Amino acid sequence: MTLTRNQPINPIPQTRNQKTQSQSSSSSSSRSGMKLIVPLQGVVQGRSGFLLGISIPCALFYFLQLYLKRRRPNPNPSSPSSSSSPTLLLPRTSSRSNLSSRGSISRVRLSKLATILSKPDDSLYYLGLDRVSKDPYDVLVNPHGIIQLGLSDNKLCFDLIEKWLVKNLEGSMMGNGDINLSINGIVPYQPHHGLNELKIALADFMRQIMGGSVEFDPSNMVLTSGATPAIEILSFCLADQGNAFLVPTPYYPGFDRDIRWRPGIDLIPVHCRSTDNFNLNIAALEQAYSQARKRGVKVRGILISNPSNPVGNILTPDMLFSLLDFAEDKNIHIIADEVFAGSTYGSEEFVSIAEVLDSEYIDKSRVHIIYSLSKDLSIAGFRVGVIHSYNQAVLEAAKKMSRFSSISAPTQRLVTSMLSDKRFIQEYIETNRNRIRRIHDEFVDCLNKLGIKCAKSSAGMFCWADMSGLIKPYSEKGEHELWEKFINVAKINITPGSACHCIEPGWFRICFTTISFEEIPLVIERIRKVVESCKSSS
Amino acid sequence: MTLTRNQPINPIPQTRNQKTQSQSSSSSSSRSGMKLIVPLQGVVQGRSGFLLGISIPCALFYFLQLYLKRRRPNPNPSSPSSSSSPTLLLPRTSSRSNLSSRGSISRVRLSKLATILSKPDDSLYYLGLDRVSKDPYDVLVNPHGIIQLGLSDNKLCFDLIEKWLVKNLEGSMMGNGDINLSINGIVPYQPHHGLNELKIALADFMRQIMGGSVEFDPSNMVLTSGATPAIEILSFCLADQGNAFLVPTPYYPGFDRDIRWRPGIDLIPVHCRSTDNFNLNIAALEQAYSQARKRGVKVRGILISNPSNPVGNILTPDMLFSLLDFAEDKNIHIIADEVFAGSTYGSEEFVSIAEVLDSEYIDKSRVHIIYSLSKDLSIAGFRVGVIHSYNQAVLEAAKKMSRFSSISAPTQRLVTSMLSDKRFIQEYIETNRNRIRRIHDEFVDCLNKLGIKCAKSSAGMFCWADMSGLIKPYSEKGEHELWEKFINVAKINITPGSACHCIEPGWFRICFTTISFEEIPLVIERIRKVVESCKSSS
Secondary structure, eight states: OOOOOOOOOSSOOHHHHHHHHHHHHHHHHHHHHHHHHHHHHHHHOOOHHHHHHHHHHHHHHHHHHHHHHHHHHOSTSSSSOOTOOGGGGGOOOOOHHHHHHHOOSOOOOHHHHHHOOOOOOHHHHHHHOOOOOOOBBBTTBBBBBBBOSSOOOOTTTEEEEHHHHHHHHHHHHHHHHSSOOGGTSSOOOOTTTHHHHHHHHHHHHHHHHHHTTTOOOOGEEEEESSSHHHHHHHHHHHHOOTTEEEEEOOTTTHHHHIOOOOOOTTEEEEEOGGGGGTTOOOOHHHHHHHHHTTTOOOEEEEEEESSSSTTOOOHHHHHHHHHHHHHHHHHHEEEEEEEEOOOOOOSSOOOOOOHHTTTTTTTGGGGEEEEEESSSSSOOOGGEEEEEOOOHHHHHEEEGGGGOOOOOOHHHHHHHHHHHHHHHHHHHHHHEEEEEEEEHHHHHHHHTTOOOOOOOOOOEEEEEEEEEGOOOOSSSHHHHHHHHHHHTTSEEEEGGGGGGOSSSEEEEEOOSSSGGGHHHHHHHHHHHHHHHHHHHHH | OOOOOOOOOOOOOHHHHHHHHHHHHHHHHHOOOOOOOOHHHHHHHHHHHHHHOOOOOOOHHHHHHHHHHHHSSSTTTOOOOTTOOGGGGGGGOEEEHHHHHHSSOOOOOHHHHHHHTOOOOOOOHHHHHHHHHHBBOOOTTTTTEEEESSSSSOOTTTTHHHHHHHHHHHHHOOOOSOOOOGGGTTSOOOOOHHHHHHHHHHHHHHHTTTOOOOOOOOEEEEESSHHHHHHHEEEEEEEETEEEEEEEEETHHHIIIITTTTTEEEEEEEEEOGTTTTTOOOOHHHHHHHHHHTOOOOOEEEEEEOOOOOOOOOOOHHHHHHHHHHHHHTTTTTEEHHHTTTTTTTOOOOHHHHTTSSSTTOOOOGGGEEEEESSSSSSSSGGGEEESSSSSSHHHHHHHHHGGGGHHHHHHHHHHHHHHHHEEEEEHHHHHHHHHHHHHHHHHHHHHHHOOOOOOOSSSSEEEEEEEGGGGSSSHHHHHHHHHHHHSOOEOOEEEEETOOOSSSTTEEEEEESGGGGGHHHHHHHHHHHHHHHHHHH
C-alpha cells in the first residue's frame, strides 16, 4: 500500500484533446499523403514548390503529434474517467423505471486514493493485525488463537490506570473540590488544538518523562487525536505533494500511511545496517539526499523516530547535533518522533532533540517533535498526541488543521486530571520502567536460549530479532514464509523487517508489552516450535 | 481563505519550456517577417512559392504558441519554489559559528498550504469567531463583551446533559451492573472507525431523530471525531485533487475548509435566490454542471446540507428524487449533510435522503450521509461524527482514513451509554425541539418588530435574516460594513452572507441557541441600536 495520491496528474482532459489533435493531424496526413506525390511531380516539373512547402511542415507536425501521443502515459487505465468511460457510451434514458431494470449503468467513480485503500492491505504488518482481530488469543475463550506481538500496545500497567480511573473518573471530568469545572468545559465546542490546561499538564509530563532536563512550552503545542494525525498534519505543513522526507530504515510501518496516503509525500529510505546495530550515519544520509536531488526530488525534511521503532536504540547527542547540522546545511526540516521517550530500560540515556536545541546558535524553526500518551502512559485508546514545534507558522497552520483530529473534551479533562496527579505519575513512570525492563530482559534471554539474537536496544516495547538464520532462501520471500509459519503454525503475530523497509532480510519486530510476564513461556514455546521446524527442514 | 493546495499545477516546469518554445518561435517569426516580403515578390515573380509555403505554417504556429502562453495561468506566483527562491542563491557555509552570527541564512520552507493557513483568516466567519474568543460576553465577568451568535452551538439543553452526566458518568465508562466493561475496553487501541456498540446506538438515535421512518445500518457507518473530519474523509474518497463538487448557496462556511484545504477539491456554487426562499432548483444545478464541464472541470458530486445551514429550510422528497435523478444522470455522488435533522421546529417535516433511497430502483452506492451529535444532541465538545455510506469501497477507504480522526474510547463508551438510555433520549429530543421552537419564534418575532424579515425556515439553530435594507451600498462592501457595526458597536457576532457565498448581499445568519430565552431582549436591544443608526444615517 505504498501508492498515494501523488500520481502524475495531467490537468488537461487528455483523451479528448488528443483525439481532436490526432483527428486533425490524420486528416492533414491524408492530405499530405496525397500532396507528397503531386508536388514531387511539381518539383520535377519545376512548379508547385508552394504545395511542397506546406506539406513538409504539416507532415513533421503530424509525426511529432504521433510521437508525443505514444510517449504520454495512459491516464489511469484502471479507473476510467467519466468522460472516457466506455460504459457511458451506452444509450441512456432518464426514465427511472428503465434504469431499475438494468441496475446502475455506470458505477460511480471514486478518488484514486480511495480506489487503492478500498482494496485489502498488502503489507504483512496490517495483514497480521487483521488476522489477530479475527482470531485473538484468550487464555479462557480462545487459547489456540493468535497472540498479538505485532502492535506496540503496553498492557503492563493497566492495573495502575484502572485503579486511578476508579478513584478519580467522576471528579476529573465533572469537577470536584480541586478543579472548578462546569458543563461548559466539556459539552460545547472547545479550542480544536487542545485545552490549555492539558497542554500545560502534558508539557510537564514530557519534562518528567525526559528526566527533567528539558522544558517544553505549552504555547508551542498543538494537540491531536494521537501521534498518527500529528505526523500527518506536520507532513501537510512541511512539504507539498510529490516532495520527500528522508527516513532511516528500518522504520515504523505506519509512517507510509501517515505521510504518503493523503499528504502525498514520498519517503526515501536511508538504509542502516546490522553491522552498525542499525545506527544512522550521516554519510548514508548525504548519499540518499544527493541521489534524491539528482532524480529531481525535492527533499523537505528528515523523519527520525528516537528511540527507534522498531530497533529500540537511541540517538546520541552527537548524532542529534550532526542531524541538525545536516538539516541546516540542506535547509530542511527535522521531525523527531519521540513517542517512546519514557519507555526506556537500557543503559543508554534518552536525550530529546529539544535538549540539544538549547544551544543558542541552532535555528529551532526547522525542528518539530511528535509525542503521544499512547506509549509512555499506555492510554492508546484515549487518542492523545501532540505536535511541539518552534515554528510559529507551522503552529498556526497545524492549529487550523487540528480541527480534523481534535480530542474530545471529556477525554481532555480526564487526562489533564491524570497528568496533574503528581504522585500517580511518579509511581506510574517508575513502575512502568521496571516492568518493561523485567519483561524485556526475560524475553530477550529466552530468545537467546533459542539461538535468536536481538539488536542492542535501550527503549521501546519490542525487540528487533535476527532470525536470518531461520529463513530460506535468504530473501524477502524467505522472510515472508517464516512470518507465515509464525502466524499460521505458531499462532503468533510479529512484524517482519520488510514491513519496516529493512534492507536485510530475516529481522522481526516482536512486541513484548502486549503480554504479561507470566505469558512469556507460552510465547517462547510457540516460537520454539517454529525454530525447530526450520532447523529440522534445513 | 479560499485558496487551497488545489492550485493549477503544471507537471512540466513551464517557464523554461515556454522560453524555449517562444525563443524558437520568435526566431522563426523574425525569419517569417523577412520572408513575408521576399516570397511575396517571388509570388509576383512566379517563384519562391516554396519559401512562402514554409513561412505560413511557421507564422501560424508562432501565433498559436503566443495565444496558448497568454491563456495559461501563472503557477503560484506568490509561493516561489525553493529552486527559484532568491534567498537560496546566497552563498552558504556549513560552519555553525558563522551561522549563529548571522542567524538562519535561509528560512526553512513550508508547504504551500501551510504558508496560506499560517496567515490570519480573511473570512468574516472566522474573524468573528476569533473576535469573540478574545472578548466573550459574560453577564457577570464581561457584560460588555461580544455575544456569540455566529456559531451553531446549542446550549438550550445543557441542564439535561449535565443531569445525565452527574448520574451516569462513572457507570457508563467503567462499567456497572448493566454494561460489562473492563479496562481493556477503554485504555488500549480500539477499532479506529468506532466501536460497534456506539454504531448500533447511533443508528438507533438517528432513526429516532428522523421520526422512526428510516433505518440506518451500523455496518454502513464509519465514526469520526465530528462531522468536520467526516466531510473531509468523504471528500478524499470521492474526488481527486482538482475535481469539484456542486454546492447550493448560501452554504456553511466550513465546507470550504473541509473540502478545499487538504483534499484540494473545488466547490462550485449553485446560486439560490431569495425569491425562491433560497430553495434549490434543478435547472440551476444543470447549468452549473454544464458550465463546469465546459471549463474542463470534472464534477464528482453534489453536496447538500439538509436541513440547510444557513437558511434552515428543508428539501422536499420530490427535490431529493430530482437530485438522485440528476446524480444518476451525471454519474456523480451525493453527499447529504443531515446534522440538523433532529433540530426541527417548523411545519415542514424532515425527510432523510436515506428514506427516499428505499425505492429499490435507486443506485445507493452514490449516496453518502454525514451526521453528528454536535447539533441534535448538542455535545459538540465530545466530537462524535459519522459517515453513513451505501458504498462498500468508500466504507473500506474511509475506515482506513478514520485513523486520523478517531474518537477516544472513554468518550465512545460514555456516548454509547447516553444514547442507550431510551428514556433520557426521548425526553431530550422532545424538550430540545420545544425549546428551539420557543426561542426561534420569539427571536424571529422580535426581529420582525425591528423590521427585519427572515427566510422561511423549519430547522436549525439560526435564522437567515434579510438586512439588505440596512446596507449601503447594496454590495458585499455594504454588508461587510454592517457586520463591522454589529461586532464593533453592538458587540454581536453574526455571520454575513458573503461568508456563506450568498449571491445577494445583506443576508445574515444569526444563531439563537447560543443564548438563553431570557437573553433575547439584550440581543434584540443591541441589534436595535444598529438598525436605528443605519436608518438615521440614510
